[in-house]
Amino acid sequence: LSSGYKQVREEEKSRLVGNVFSSVASSYDLMNDLMSVGLHRLWKDRLLLLALTVSLVSKLNPFPGMKHLDVAGGTGDVAFRVLERVKSVGHRAMQGTLTDSEEDTHIYVCDINPNMLNVGKKRATERGYNDEHCLSWIQGDAEALSFEDGSMDGYTIAFGIRNVTHIEKALSEAYRVLKRGGRFLCLELSHVDVPVFKQIYDVYSFSVVPTMGELIAGDRQSYQYLVESIRRFPNQEKFAQMIQEAGFERVEYENLVGGVVAIHSGLKL
Ligand code: SAM
Numbered sequence: 001l002s003s004g005y006k007q008v009r010e011e012e013k014s015r016l017v018g019n020v021f022s023s024v025a026s027s028y029d030l031m032n033d034l035m036s037v038g039l040h041r042l043w044k045d046r047l048l049l050l051a052l053t054v055s056l057v058s059k060l061n062p063f064p065g066m067k068h069l070d071v072a073g074g075t076g077d078v079a080f081r082v083l084e085r086v087k088s089v090g091h092r093a094m095q096g097t098l099t100d101s102e103e104d105t106h107i108y109v110c111d112i113n114p115n116m117l118n119v120g121k122k123r124a125t126e127r128g129y130n131d132e133h134c135l136s137w138i139q140g141d142a143e144a145l146s147f148e149d150g151s152m153d154g155y156t157i158a159f160g161i162r163n164v165t166h167i168e169k170a171l172s173e174a175y176r177v178l179k180r181g182g183r184f185l186c187l188e189l190s191h192v193d194v195p196v197f198k199q200i201y202d203v204y205s206f207s208v209v210p211t212m213g214e215l216i217a218g219d220r221q222s223y224q225y226l227v228e229s230i231r232r233f234p235n236q237e238k239f240a241q242m243i244q245e246a247g248f249e250r251v252e253y254e255n256l257v258g259g260v261v262a263i264h265s266g267l268k269l
Pocket of ligand 1: 142
Protein backbone atom coordinates (compact mmCIF):
# COMPACT_ATOMS: atom_id res chain seq x y z
CA LEU A 1 0.00 0.00 0.00
CA SER A 2 2.75 2.43 0.95
CA SER A 3 4.66 1.92 -2.33
CA GLY A 4 1.41 2.45 -4.28
CA TYR A 5 0.82 5.64 -2.32
CA LYS A 6 4.40 6.76 -3.01
CA GLN A 7 3.89 6.18 -6.74
CA VAL A 8 0.69 8.23 -6.74
CA ARG A 9 2.51 11.02 -4.85
CA GLU A 10 5.35 10.93 -7.38
CA GLU A 11 3.01 11.00 -10.37
CA GLU A 12 1.15 13.85 -8.72
CA LYS A 13 4.39 15.75 -8.20
CA SER A 14 5.43 15.35 -11.87
CA ARG A 15 2.00 16.49 -13.05
CA LEU A 16 1.96 19.41 -10.61
CA VAL A 17 5.44 20.54 -11.62
CA GLY A 18 4.43 20.33 -15.30
CA ASN A 19 1.32 22.42 -14.65
CA VAL A 20 3.18 24.93 -12.50
CA PHE A 21 5.80 25.72 -15.12
CA SER A 22 3.34 25.75 -18.01
CA SER A 23 1.27 28.17 -16.01
CA VAL A 24 4.06 30.45 -14.80
CA ALA A 25 6.18 30.50 -18.00
CA SER A 26 4.77 33.76 -19.37
CA SER A 27 5.07 35.68 -16.08
CA TYR A 28 8.21 33.83 -14.95
CA ASP A 29 10.72 36.67 -15.36
CA LEU A 30 8.54 39.32 -13.76
CA MET A 31 7.66 37.08 -10.79
CA ASN A 32 11.27 36.03 -10.36
CA ASP A 33 12.40 39.64 -10.22
CA LEU A 34 9.64 40.61 -7.80
CA MET A 35 9.93 37.63 -5.45
CA SER A 36 13.69 37.82 -5.16
CA VAL A 37 13.82 41.66 -5.41
CA GLY A 38 16.04 41.13 -8.45
CA LEU A 39 18.48 39.05 -6.40
CA HIS A 40 18.12 35.95 -8.60
CA ARG A 41 20.24 37.78 -11.20
CA LEU A 42 23.05 38.28 -8.68
CA TRP A 43 22.76 34.67 -7.49
CA LYS A 44 23.17 33.44 -11.05
CA ASP A 45 26.14 35.77 -11.53
CA ARG A 46 27.55 34.32 -8.34
CA LEU A 47 27.13 30.78 -9.69
CA LEU A 48 29.52 31.71 -12.48
CA LEU A 49 31.72 33.84 -10.22
CA LEU A 50 32.09 30.96 -7.83
CA ALA A 51 32.90 28.94 -10.86
CA LEU A 52 35.74 31.32 -11.59
CA THR A 53 37.23 31.67 -8.13
CA VAL A 54 40.58 30.01 -8.50
CA SER A 55 41.01 29.18 -4.83
CA LEU A 56 37.80 27.18 -4.70
CA VAL A 57 37.61 23.62 -5.86
CA SER A 58 34.21 24.55 -7.20
CA LYS A 59 35.60 25.96 -10.42
CA LEU A 60 33.57 25.54 -13.57
CA ASN A 61 36.18 27.50 -15.49
CA PRO A 62 34.29 28.06 -18.74
CA PHE A 63 36.66 27.73 -21.68
CA PRO A 64 36.37 27.96 -25.47
CA GLY A 65 35.52 24.57 -26.86
CA MET A 66 33.79 23.36 -23.72
CA LYS A 67 30.68 21.21 -23.77
CA HIS A 68 28.30 22.43 -21.12
CA LEU A 69 24.90 21.21 -20.04
CA ASP A 70 22.44 23.44 -18.20
CA VAL A 71 19.56 21.32 -16.92
CA ALA A 72 16.14 22.79 -16.04
CA GLY A 73 17.55 25.79 -17.86
CA GLY A 74 14.41 26.85 -19.72
CA THR A 75 14.95 30.57 -19.31
CA GLY A 76 18.49 30.41 -20.69
CA ASP A 77 19.68 32.62 -17.82
CA VAL A 78 22.58 30.35 -16.84
CA ALA A 79 23.41 29.27 -20.40
CA PHE A 80 23.76 32.91 -21.51
CA ARG A 81 26.13 33.57 -18.62
CA VAL A 82 28.26 30.53 -19.49
CA LEU A 83 28.33 31.62 -23.14
CA GLU A 84 29.40 35.15 -22.20
CA ARG A 85 32.21 33.77 -20.03
CA VAL A 86 33.39 31.47 -22.80
CA LYS A 87 33.39 34.37 -25.24
CA SER A 88 35.33 36.64 -22.91
CA VAL A 89 37.92 33.93 -22.22
CA GLY A 90 38.08 33.29 -25.99
CA HIS A 91 38.68 36.97 -26.77
CA ARG A 92 41.42 37.17 -24.15
CA ALA A 93 42.98 34.05 -25.63
CA MET A 94 42.95 35.62 -29.11
CA GLN A 95 45.03 38.52 -27.81
CA GLY A 96 47.50 36.08 -26.33
CA THR A 97 49.11 33.06 -27.87
CA LEU A 98 46.36 30.50 -27.28
CA THR A 99 44.26 29.21 -30.14
CA ASP A 100 40.61 30.20 -30.01
CA SER A 101 38.44 27.12 -30.27
CA GLU A 102 35.25 29.06 -29.59
CA GLU A 103 33.57 27.39 -32.55
CA ASP A 104 33.72 24.00 -30.82
CA THR A 105 31.94 25.36 -27.77
CA HIS A 106 28.52 23.88 -27.23
CA ILE A 107 26.00 24.77 -24.55
CA TYR A 108 22.98 22.52 -24.23
CA VAL A 109 19.90 23.83 -22.44
CA CYS A 110 17.70 20.96 -21.30
CA ASP A 111 14.25 21.47 -19.78
CA ILE A 112 11.24 19.23 -19.42
CA ASN A 113 8.81 21.99 -20.25
CA PRO A 114 8.47 23.31 -23.83
CA ASN A 115 6.85 26.56 -22.63
CA MET A 116 9.89 27.34 -20.50
CA LEU A 117 12.23 26.49 -23.40
CA ASN A 118 10.23 28.93 -25.54
CA VAL A 119 10.87 31.65 -22.94
CA GLY A 120 14.61 31.00 -23.30
CA LYS A 121 14.57 30.81 -27.10
CA LYS A 122 12.70 34.11 -27.28
CA ARG A 123 15.22 35.71 -24.95
CA ALA A 124 18.08 34.31 -27.02
CA THR A 125 16.61 36.07 -30.07
CA GLU A 126 16.16 39.30 -28.11
CA ARG A 127 19.79 39.15 -27.03
CA GLY A 128 20.97 38.60 -30.58
CA TYR A 129 21.98 34.99 -30.00
CA ASN A 130 19.83 33.61 -32.84
CA ASP A 131 22.89 33.02 -35.00
CA GLU A 132 24.69 31.23 -32.19
CA HIS A 133 25.07 27.66 -33.38
CA CYS A 134 26.62 26.73 -30.08
CA LEU A 135 23.30 26.97 -28.20
CA SER A 136 20.92 23.98 -28.34
CA TRP A 137 17.49 23.83 -26.73
CA ILE A 138 16.46 20.31 -25.83
CA GLN A 139 13.30 19.06 -24.20
CA GLY A 140 14.24 16.37 -21.72
CA ASP A 141 14.03 15.05 -18.20
CA ALA A 142 16.84 15.61 -15.68
CA GLU A 143 16.22 12.04 -14.49
CA ALA A 144 16.83 10.44 -17.91
CA LEU A 145 19.16 12.64 -19.97
CA SER A 146 19.59 11.92 -23.66
CA PHE A 147 23.32 12.78 -23.61
CA GLU A 148 26.13 10.26 -23.84
CA ASP A 149 28.23 9.10 -20.90
CA GLY A 150 31.21 11.34 -20.20
CA SER A 151 30.25 13.92 -22.81
CA MET A 152 30.13 17.17 -20.77
CA ASP A 153 32.80 19.36 -19.19
CA GLY A 154 30.30 21.14 -16.97
CA TYR A 155 26.79 20.64 -15.62
CA THR A 156 24.67 23.34 -14.00
CA ILE A 157 21.17 23.26 -12.60
CA ALA A 158 19.66 26.45 -11.21
CA PHE A 159 16.41 26.43 -9.25
CA GLY A 160 15.58 23.13 -10.92
CA ILE A 161 16.56 20.12 -8.84
CA ARG A 162 13.95 20.93 -6.21
CA ASN A 163 11.27 20.22 -8.81
CA VAL A 164 12.64 16.88 -9.92
CA THR A 165 10.68 13.86 -8.63
CA HIS A 166 13.72 11.64 -7.83
CA ILE A 167 16.66 13.85 -6.89
CA GLU A 168 18.99 10.83 -6.68
CA LYS A 169 18.26 9.92 -10.31
CA ALA A 170 19.00 13.48 -11.47
CA LEU A 171 22.30 13.46 -9.54
CA SER A 172 23.30 10.11 -10.94
CA GLU A 173 22.50 11.32 -14.48
CA ALA A 174 24.61 14.45 -13.87
CA TYR A 175 27.49 12.19 -12.83
CA ARG A 176 27.02 9.92 -15.83
CA VAL A 177 27.10 12.64 -18.51
CA LEU A 178 30.10 14.48 -17.04
CA LYS A 179 33.64 13.75 -18.18
CA ARG A 180 36.29 12.91 -15.58
CA GLY A 181 37.33 16.26 -14.12
CA GLY A 182 33.88 17.68 -14.96
CA ARG A 183 32.17 20.05 -12.60
CA PHE A 184 28.66 19.82 -11.11
CA LEU A 185 27.14 23.09 -9.86
CA CYS A 186 23.70 23.50 -8.37
CA LEU A 187 22.01 26.77 -7.39
CA GLU A 188 18.91 26.16 -5.30
CA LEU A 189 16.61 27.80 -2.78
CA SER A 190 17.54 26.26 0.51
CA HIS A 191 17.12 26.50 4.28
CA VAL A 192 17.59 29.61 6.40
CA ASP A 193 19.07 28.95 9.81
CA VAL A 194 19.45 32.47 11.20
CA PRO A 195 16.85 32.87 14.05
CA VAL A 196 15.06 36.22 13.47
CA PHE A 197 15.70 36.24 9.76
CA LYS A 198 14.15 32.76 9.53
CA GLN A 199 10.86 34.03 11.02
CA ILE A 200 10.73 37.00 8.66
CA TYR A 201 11.56 34.76 5.72
CA ASP A 202 8.80 32.29 6.71
CA VAL A 203 6.17 35.03 6.77
CA TYR A 204 7.44 36.34 3.44
CA SER A 205 7.39 32.97 1.73
CA PHE A 206 4.18 31.56 3.16
CA SER A 207 2.09 34.75 2.95
CA VAL A 208 3.64 37.28 0.60
CA VAL A 209 4.78 34.98 -2.23
CA PRO A 210 1.41 33.19 -2.79
CA THR A 211 -0.41 36.53 -2.60
CA MET A 212 1.97 38.03 -5.16
CA GLY A 213 1.41 34.95 -7.34
CA GLU A 214 -2.34 35.52 -7.15
CA LEU A 215 -2.22 39.25 -7.83
CA ILE A 216 0.47 39.34 -10.51
CA ALA A 217 0.38 35.94 -12.22
CA GLY A 218 -3.26 35.14 -11.34
CA ASP A 219 -2.10 31.80 -9.94
CA ARG A 220 -1.89 31.39 -6.17
CA GLN A 221 -1.69 27.58 -6.22
CA SER A 222 1.49 27.39 -8.31
CA TYR A 223 3.33 29.80 -6.06
CA GLN A 224 2.04 28.00 -2.97
CA TYR A 225 3.55 24.84 -4.45
CA LEU A 226 6.88 26.60 -5.08
CA VAL A 227 7.09 27.70 -1.43
CA GLU A 228 6.18 24.26 -0.09
CA SER A 229 8.73 22.58 -2.37
CA ILE A 230 11.48 24.70 -0.79
CA ARG A 231 10.52 23.45 2.67
CA ARG A 232 10.50 19.83 1.55
CA PHE A 233 13.90 20.05 -0.15
CA PRO A 234 16.79 18.50 1.86
CA ASN A 235 18.87 20.95 3.85
CA GLN A 236 22.37 21.98 2.76
CA GLU A 237 24.23 19.20 4.61
CA LYS A 238 21.85 16.46 3.56
CA PHE A 239 21.94 17.59 -0.07
CA ALA A 240 25.77 17.69 0.00
CA GLN A 241 25.67 14.10 1.25
CA MET A 242 23.36 13.09 -1.61
CA ILE A 243 25.77 14.63 -4.13
CA GLN A 244 28.58 12.59 -2.57
CA GLU A 245 26.50 9.44 -2.69
CA ALA A 246 26.03 10.01 -6.43
CA GLY A 247 29.81 9.65 -6.77
CA PHE A 248 31.01 13.25 -6.74
CA GLU A 249 34.11 14.25 -4.82
CA ARG A 250 35.26 17.47 -3.15
CA VAL A 251 31.64 18.36 -2.50
CA GLU A 252 31.09 21.73 -0.86
CA TYR A 253 28.48 24.44 -0.65
CA GLU A 254 28.16 28.14 -0.12
CA ASN A 255 25.13 29.84 1.46
CA LEU A 256 23.89 33.12 0.03
CA VAL A 257 21.63 35.48 2.03
CA GLY A 258 21.74 33.32 5.15
CA GLY A 259 20.80 30.14 3.28
CA VAL A 260 17.87 31.50 1.25
CA VAL A 261 19.96 30.14 -1.60
CA ALA A 262 22.84 27.66 -1.63
CA ILE A 263 25.36 26.77 -4.31
CA HIS A 264 26.56 23.17 -4.14
CA SER A 265 29.45 21.90 -6.17
CA GLY A 266 31.17 18.62 -6.81
CA LEU A 267 33.78 17.09 -9.09
CA LYS A 268 33.69 13.85 -11.06
CA LEU A 269 37.22 12.57 -10.61
N1 SAM B 1 17.12 27.48 -14.48
C1 SAM B 1 16.13 28.49 -14.81
C2 SAM B 1 16.38 29.73 -14.02
O1 SAM B 1 17.12 29.68 -13.06
O2 SAM B 1 15.83 30.78 -14.36
C3 SAM B 1 14.69 27.98 -14.63
C4 SAM B 1 14.33 27.59 -13.25
S1 SAM B 1 12.64 27.19 -13.06
C5 SAM B 1 12.34 27.66 -11.40
C6 SAM B 1 12.64 25.44 -12.91
C7 SAM B 1 12.70 24.73 -14.24
O3 SAM B 1 12.86 23.32 -14.00
C8 SAM B 1 11.46 24.87 -15.10
O4 SAM B 1 11.83 25.40 -16.34
C9 SAM B 1 10.92 23.44 -15.23
O5 SAM B 1 10.29 23.18 -16.45
C10 SAM B 1 12.20 22.64 -15.05
N2 SAM B 1 12.02 21.23 -14.65
C11 SAM B 1 11.22 20.74 -13.70
N3 SAM B 1 11.35 19.40 -13.60
C12 SAM B 1 12.29 19.04 -14.52
C13 SAM B 1 12.87 17.81 -14.90
N4 SAM B 1 12.52 16.65 -14.32
N5 SAM B 1 13.81 17.82 -15.87
C14 SAM B 1 14.17 18.96 -16.49
N6 SAM B 1 13.65 20.18 -16.17
C15 SAM B 1 12.72 20.22 -15.19
